[in-house]
């Protein structure tokens with residue numbers, strides 16, 4: 001590992017470390033309080049807690065405590081527990097669990113995922129003790145982050161547009177997102193309800209009330225649906241509705257919501 005100068009962090013490298021100079025570097029640390037919920041292991045407040053939960057074998061109570069520990073407290077508590085026969089940090093399977101946790105953290109934090117996506121400096125992991133740089137352990141964790149950055153960079157941004165149902169766009173995935181005629185499961189997932197559509201049409205609810213209720217629908221959409229949408233093969237997704245351009249329409253709300261919540265997946269066309 002080259003010896004990095006901590007003073008130059010951000011310009012020459014990014015340190016995945018709880019004391020990084022950059023908020024992204026600190027966020028990427030295993031110590032960070034950033035809940036994860038994995039199939040098979042359950043909920044943890046930090047990857048550090050998960051790490052010791054798998055590699056150590058305390059009493060049931062001690063193991064459960066690791067779910068709620070973050071930062072140095074997790075390390076301090078975890079490393080006193082006896083080693084587990086099941087997992088060691090060098091096991092492939094253990095590393096796969098940590099990889100899944102990292103992936104989930106990125107999925108849950110699109111803002112950080114976006115900063116990581118557009119970062120170009122080498123990723124590394126070292127400690128600084130009293131101004132002295134010491135190589136960090138478990139460099140494979142750095143490799144997992146490198147792999148995830150690459151994955152993010154290879155994800156193309158989907159361009160989002162809208163049009164009247166009678167118009168389709170060439171080279172685009174045209175999706176009817178109306179409650180009346182949506183056919184695809186994705187189209188149906190993003191459709192409003194008859195209740196708000198009719199309420200709005202008959203002036204029983206205002207634009208603001210419609211917006212609020214439609215955003216509530218969007219907030220319940222599964223992450224899988226969002227990724228299915230992002231993975232449609234053409235790079236322009238065109239949402240279709242019966243409203244004309246410039247009219248108040250849920251397709252505008254949908255586009256704004258997707259871009260605001262998943263900036264690493266979508267952009268406005």
Ligand SMILES: [Zn+2]
Nearest residue numbers: 241243249250
């Ligand atoms: Zn509409």
